[in-house]
Amino acid sequence: MSSSPLIQTLDVKKTYVTESVETPALRGVSLELHKREFTAIAGPSGSGKSTLLHLLGGLDRPTEGEIFLQGQPMSELSKDQLAKLRLSSIGFVFQAYNLIPVLTVLENTAFVLELQGVARRERISRAQKILSELGIEQYADQYPHRISGGEQQRVAVARAVVGEPSIVLADEPTANLDTATSHDLIDLMRRLNEHKGATFLFATHDSRLLDRVNRLITLIDGAVAEDVVQRPADARIEAAAS
Amino acid sequence: MKAAIRHIMRNRRRTTLTLLAVLIPVYFLVMMFGFANSMMQDMFDSVTRFDTGHMQIRAEERRGTGLAMPLMRDASDALGALASVDGIEWSTVRLDLPALASVGEETRTVYLRGVVPEEIDPISNMAERMVSGEFLTETSDGVIVGEELAELLKLQVGDEMVLLGAHPEASLGAIRVPVVGVFSAPEATMGRTMVLASLSTARRLARSDTAATAIVLRVDGVTGPSDTRRMDEAAAALRAALPAGYEVKDWLELVPFVTGYLRILTPMMLIMAVVFFGLGALVVVNTLYLSVMERTREIGLILSLGASRAHVMGMVLTEAGVITLAGAFYGALVGVALVLIVEAFGGIPLWGQMAAYMKEIGISPVMHMSVTATQVLLSAGAMAVVAMLAAWLPARRAAKLEPMEAMRYVE
Structure with missing residues (x-):
């Protein structure tokens, strides 16, 4: 890639310390992520996928090394500045959907916009638009517990992209979903990646997802074991068919 | 939001x-204000109407008068000065003399109060307080006594008593007077010691045609114990106008026990408010945590x-604020509603020892309630502030959470 990276990590290490026991989670990860990439971080449980995602998302700080977001070193940012950065530049999708139970689907989607200070009328219009694009506008007035897991995860994706962040970080987004729903969700995110130019980075060990990304980073024992740029399976199938 | x-x-x-x-402390405080206000108002009405007026002009304290009030041989210069002062609604001259009252073998120390009956009746409603017999007239030679004294001296209307003047500055006089009536005193001590006579009868005992011990005054526009500004202004104007040898005392100076009650009442209210607010704040902290x-x-x-x-x-804090405001509002509403309901039913009658004690200290044994808008706002506002301060702790805890640790939190 010739453009400047969206995210760059330099020898990032993370060690958790509990009662004087040190557990290394990342042992020096250096990588670059560019705009419009649709990337997965794969690896077995405990390989450091989620840790890396949290560090990239500014939810945690590395023990050593540096992370740059759009050239800005994240270690120099205070907690409040990190919060601002998350709000303006990073969208999150979590494994357990994590919608706010007292807000409706529309309100959950518009929540990030509210935090960004977008005017009420505009945030409702933008939230409705994204719900419609994701095919869940009919649930706008429902509370999260009234819709299925797959639909909740779609709402989580809608919430993650509605604020037009630089990157969407998704931690095991399909882990709780059945195959069909997982495929739907992946298709949805691919569409957002292709049509809206949203950059996605997943932590996953779901093979259904690994096949569909255009870059696959494999972590083993907290270090990058493999970093492969690939042609997504659906593109390969489409090419074969034509 | x-x-x-x-x-x-x-x-x-x-x-x-x-x-x-939040609601209960506000409601309790409004109720407490309601009772305290009413008690103070009752005490104020009873004392100022029956005994002290809002203030009195007296001769300056002198040595040798003991418990007796210093005698004014001729108060005409003080009355002249009084006429030049604005804002005095009502005034009357009074002569209080310590005396011995004898009926048969029984003798008791009493206070003979010489009054102008036509002047004090509209203020003190004495005619309504008569239990038997009739109230005085200026030309009447008789006296009226409190129920308690009548019982002690076994007196009935129509009986006679001998009064022996004991004022150290007056001549020692003795008069025989008929008892023309028995009244119900607002306070038991007064009922045991007070003998009311016309001013002329009292002056006969003091062997003086002009003697007086006080000019009793009521100040225009003063309706309760909190109207201190008007009273202070009137007292200052009077002091400036009076010739030397006189002093002005307001009702609180004349009945120190009321000041004592006030001294106890304010810290008591504060302590109770602190206890209620403290308990309320603890619950708010707990529930929000x-x-x-x-x-x-x-x-x-x-x-x-x-x-x-x-x-x-x-x-x-928004969550706490909404609940707090609602609690303070409804607490005030319930408090005011109960005050109004109690008053609509004519107050809460007390009974037994409590009623007797109230009578003893000159307060009506029927508890009334009244509350001012300021007191309601103060109760609600103070509790709202306390609750919001209490909410600060859980709010700060929430704000200090680390995002990832919080998301991993298991209840």
């Missing part, structure tokens, strides 16, 4: 508990989405 409001609605039991923690604990994962999520700590704090 929306999330905060929805949380209030989601856990109704906890919301109700928090609401009550619980609410924050239960929502730790949700707060973690909100923080991870990019909410600032100020936003999270604002969310918890």
Whole structure:
């Protein structure tokens, strides 16, 4: 890639310390992520996928090394500045959907916009638009517990992209979903990646997802074991068919 | 904001508990103000109407008068000065003499109060206080006595008593007077010691045609114990106008026991307010802590989405603020409603020892209630402030959560 990276990590290490026991989670990860990439971080449980995602998302700080977001070193940012950065530049999708139970689907989607200070009328219009694009506008007035897991995860994706962040970080987004729903969700995110130019980075060990990304980073024992740029399976199938 | 409001609605039991923690102290404080106001007003009315007036002009304290009030041989210069002062609604001359009252073998120390009956009746409603016989007239030679004294001396209307003057500055006189009536005194001590006569009868005992011990005054526009500004202004004007040798004393100086009650009442109210507010604040802290604990994962999520700590704090404080305002409002509403209901039913009658004690200290044994808008606002406002200060702790805890730790939190 010739453009400047969206995210760059330099020898990032993370060690958790509990009662004087040190557990290394990342042992020096250096990588670059560019705009419009649709990337997965794969690896077995405990390989450091989620840790890396949290560090990239500014939810945690590395023990050593540096992370740059759009050239800005994240270690120099205070907690409040990190919060601002998350709000303006990073969208999150979590494994357990994590919608706010007292807000409706529309309100959950518009929540990030509210935090960004977008005017009420505009945030409702933008939230409705994204719900419609994701095919869940009919649930706008429902509370999260009234819709299925797959639909909740779609709402989580809608919430993650509605604020037009630089990157969407998704931690095991399909882990709780059945195959069909997982495929739907992946298709949805691919569409957002292709049509809206949203950059996605997943932590996953779901093979259904690994096949569909255009870059696959494999972590083993907290270090990058493999970093492969690939042609997504659906593109390969489409090419074969034509 | 929306999330905060929805949380209030989601856990109704906890919301109700928090609401009550604010509501009950406000309601109690309004009620306490209601009782205290009424008690003070009752004491004020009873004392100022029957005994002291709002203030009195007296001769300056002199040595040698003992417990007796210093005698004014001729108060005409003081009365002249009084006429030049604005804002005096009513005045009357009075002569109080310590005396011995004898009936048969019984003798008791009493106070003979010489009054102008036509002047004091409209203020003290003495005619309504008569238990038997008739109230005095200026030409009447008789006396009226309190129920308690009548019982002690076994007196009935029509009996005679001998009064022996004992004022150290007056001549020693003795008069035989008929008892023309028995009255119900507002206060038991007064009922045991007070003998009321016309001013001319009292002057006969003092062997003086002009003697007086006080000019009793009521100040225009003063209706209760809190109207101190008008009283202070009138007292200052009087002091400036009076010739040397006189002093002006207001009702609180004349009945020090009321000042004593006031001294006790204010700290008592404060202590009770602190206890109620403290308990209310504890419940608010507890329930909000619980609410924050239960929502730790949700707060973690909100923080991870990019909410600032100020936003999270604002969310918890908004929730507390809405409940607090509602609690303070309804507490004030319930308090005021109960005050109005109590008054609509004519007050709460006391009985037994309590009623006897109230009579003893000159307060009506029927408890009335009244409360001012300032007191209601003060009660509600103070509790709202205390509750919001209490809410600060859980709000700060919520704001200090680390997003990832909070999201991993397991209840």
